[in-house]
Amino acid sequence: MLNVLNREDAVALVREKTASLSPGTEKVNIRDAGGRILACDIVSSENVPSFDRTTVDGYAVNAADTFGAGASIPAQFEIAGEIPMGEKADFAIKRGQCVKISTGGMLPAGADAAVMVEHTDCDEDLCLIYKSAAPYENITRKGDDIAEGETALKKGTVIGPAQTGVLAALGITEVEVCKKPVVAVISTGDEIVTGSPEPGQIRDVNTFLLSAALKQYGCDVFGYGAVADKRDEIETALKECLKTADAVIISGGSSAGARDMTADIIGSLGKAYFHGIAMKPGKPTIFGIVDNKPVFGLPGHPLAAYFVFRLIVTAYLRSVMNLPDDKPLCEGTLAANIPSNHGREEFLCVRFDENKKIVPLHTKSGIISVLSEAQGFIRIPRNTEGLGKGTVTEVFSL
Amino acid sequence: MLNVLNREDAVALVREKTASLSPGTEKVNIRDAGGRILACDIVSSENVPSFDRTTVDGYAVNAADTFGAGASIPAQFEIAGEIPMGEKADFAIKRGQCVKISTGGMLPAGADAAVMVEHTDCDEDLCLIYKSAAPYENITRKGDDIAEGETALKKGTVIGPAQTGVLAALGITEVEVCKKPVVAVISTGDEIVTGSPEPGQIRDVNTFLLSAALKQYGCDVFGYGAVADKRDEIETALKECLKTADAVIISGGSSAGARDMTADIIGSLGKAYFHGIAMKPGKPTIFGIVDNKPVFGLPGHPLAAYFVFRLIVTAYLRSVMNLPDDKPLCEGTLAANIPSNHGREEFLCVRFDENKKIVPLHTKSGIISVLSEAQGFIRIPRNTEGLGKGTVTEVFSL
Numbered sequence: 063m064l065n066v067l068n069r070e071d072a073v074a075l076v077r078e079k080t081a082s083l084s085p086g087t088e089k090v091n092i093r094d095a096g097g098r099i100l101a102c103d104i105v106s107s108e109n110v111p112s113f114d115r116t117t118v119d120g121y122a123v124n125a126a127d128t129f130g131a132g133a134s135i136p137a138q139f140e141i142a143g144e145i146p147m148g149e150k151a152d153f154a155i156k157r158g159q160c161v162k163i164s165t166g167g168m169l170p171a172g173a174d175a176a177v178m179v180e181h182t183d184c185d186e187d188l189c190l191i192y193k194s195a196a197p198y199e200n201i202t203r204k205g206d207d208i209a210e211g212e213t214a215l216k217k218g219t220v221i222g223p224a225q226t227g228v229l230a231a232l233g234i235t236e237v238e239v240c241k242k243p244v245v246a247v248i249s250t251g252d253e254i255v256t257g258s259p260e261p262g263q264i265r266d267v268n269t270f271l272l273s274a275a276l277k278q279y280g281c282d283v284f285g286y287g288a289v290a291d292k293r294d295e296i297e298t299a300l301k302e303c304l305k306t307a308d309a310v311i312i313s314g315g316s317s318a319g320a321r322d323m324t325a326d327i328i329g330s331l332g333k334a335y336f337h338g339i340a341m342k343p344g345k346p347t348i349f350g351i352v353d354n355k356p357v358f359g360l361p362g363h364p365l366a367a368y369f370v371f372r373l374i375v376t377a378y379l380r381s382v383m384n385l386p387d388d389k390p391l392c393e394g395t396l397a398a399n400i401p402s403n404h405g406r407e408e409f410l411c412v413r414f415d416e417n418k419k420i421v422p423l424h425t426k427s428g429i430i431s432v433l434s435e436a437q438g439f440i441r442i443p444r445n446t447e448g449l450g451k452g453t454v455t456e457v458f459s460l
Numbered sequence: 461m462l463n464v465l466n467r468e469d470a471v472a473l474v475r476e477k478t479a480s481l482s483p484g485t486e487k488v489n490i491r492d493a494g495g496r497i498l499a500c501d502i503v504s505s506e507n508v509p510s511f512d513r514t515t516v517d518g519y520a521v522n523a524a525d526t527f528g529a530g531a532s533i534p535a536q537f538e539i540a541g542e543i544p545m546g547e548k549a550d551f552a553i554k555r556g557q558c559v560k561i562s563t564g565g566m567l568p569a570g571a572d573a574a575v576m577v578e579h580t581d582c583d584e585d586l587c588l589i590y591k592s593a594a595p596y597e598n599i600t601r602k603g604d605d606i607a608e609g610e611t612a613l614k615k616g617t618v619i620g621p622a623q624t625g626v627l628a629a630l631g632i633t634e635v636e637v638c639k640k641p642v643v644a645v646i647s648t649g650d651e652i653v654t655g656s657p658e659p660g661q662i663r664d665v666n667t668f669l670l671s672a673a674l675k676q677y678g679c680d681v682f683g684y685g686a687v688a689d690k691r692d693e694i695e696t697a698l699k700e701c702l703k704t705a706d707a708v709i710i711s712g713g714s715s716a717g718a719r720d721m722t723a724d725i726i727g728s729l730g731k732a733y734f735h736g737i738a739m740k741p742g743k744p745t746i747f748g749i750v751d752n753k754p755v756f757g758l759p760g761h762p763l764a765a766y767f768v769f770r771l772i773v774t775a776y777l778r779s780v781m782n783l784p785d786d787k788p789l790c791e792g793t794l795a796a797n798i799p800s801n802h803g804r805e806e807f808l809c810v811r812f813d814e815n816k817k818i819v820p821l822h823t824k825s826g827i828i829s830v831l832s833e834a835q836g837f838i839r840i841p842r843n844t845e846g847l848g849k850g851t852v853t854e855v856f857s858l
Contacts, residue, residue: 096675166651168660229668262545264509430625431626
């Protein structure tokens, strides 16, 4: 009989045993990189912008020439020309000169600031400036956005719109990202059916729930479907999945006997590391390695299966995809007392009320609908009497 | 010259003018429905579960028969049989009888509670129960999860793993979702290039940034690419985009003249409703309708373009896809004073420090990297002197 672990120890064991089992990396175009995870740091090989730019429409000047200028004492400049947008400012201005420039235009040599057109009064050759400018005022300097040699994006960053923008700014069109792990999902249980359930039977929820969750975490899914709680059927399914997948999730069966059978199969084909975590929901969780691939046994109840996915399976996914550790969404204040005296760490779906207080969503086993109503979940530590109304606690995203 | 609007008025106008421009709905398999938006309420046509189930391994009983039982005074039952998992309990138990049952098994008629095997001492025919059970104890009743006639999921819900699970539990394999709006992106500016920039030129960031953001909001993207700030080029691009897209975004040019040209083109081909919003960043925003399709003119600076996308363009997307209104991620406390005296509503990227306080990420115009470092943004209302250190304020997701 394997020991029951604390969640922290279970997570550490999963990370340790799967650390070297990364599915590798691949190159993708940045147009298709949304949601993918950077496999290495992006170090800038150039300055962005690559030249000093003005951030206003107006006149580029040497700031020192404006010192002392004000609403009633304009500084006077000779207009040396105009910098067309997108063209190189290939001349220098002398002291006392200025050039007309549009937002985003390149500063000529000799200029170190820009004055908004609103603070000037100009004719063709002469420009009066009614405001003094500090050096670098209204200027984005070369490298201000991203400097040459700077780590613009860190390994493990999820590529969202902003990161795609940074890559585009650096002229990078292809990036090295983590390959999507292929995870197989097997749903077991004599009561689980794929078609219409007869009395006593229920529909396979976990294949769909876990597949969608896996896709959200950037995995490809091999949905094996539902099998009965029979040793040979589960063993056949597991072997079949191990042929194509990087990891396998077996959810259910819900009875103690069925769970022991799953642990037995994992142990006989490879090595089972734990069977049971001191958490609620999620106690009957199994973890092992078969053929150098992680195999997770999840509870049959959808809500419990989801919490184990979210808290245990994602430890493996985060580890092999170099994702940062899970962080709480925010903190909030409990709207009600939450009793808990299980000696187990407890996880509870919550929503926010109209005063932004945290409302626990208590539920029975086997319920899926509460998950679709929840806006997050909270953690109640082991060996407490629960959490009192008014307690400030962290809320995690589902 | 069109008026400058407050953001709220701009959003209201966008919603009003685009309310009837929905791209319609389509059916998708729930396996492919992740991230899509429900086009109608999902009302359950059945009870989930469809029968009373036990949530423990043990014995199903009539609760009343256990009343008074305790650790030293067991109640005695005749074992009437066993309910195999997944099979119909097609017999009734009499008073004084119990049946063996596994977690998830169907309760037979006559039983209304289950007792965990740990609280029993049984041989083949006789079972002693050392604990009294309340009616419905350890039972999930028919319809407890989702009752027949209940609205299980509301129109406008984003389909995530939990929602996919609910649909699977209801036996629904196809759902009606909003069609993905096709949005075209045109990047304008004489300084914008697609290849390697010469001095004075910069790379096209907005096409990539906005395309990725649009995909995140569930749109299909038609990336037209970069065009110069020339009236005929922009007009040609806009007409081309209107052939295939449901909406068009034109970002840039950054100079006042270029912006006026974009507003002119929209006005001449259709109707421009506003040019300018009293917000920072994002002042030079244009909105109009051409060929019954919304056209947005966004600032050229990536950060400003992104905020206008996030605050204005998504008002259109939320409206036509029936998405719920934008809600803050959470509340937090400012770690520093934030001055603001622009008479404009201001939006600022922020991150959280190690004490979970909000740190503003001040930045110059034209910067993209700050967006990739930010964990959210805050709003500073119009006509304030800014927000003081210690102020509790709402943080919105980027």
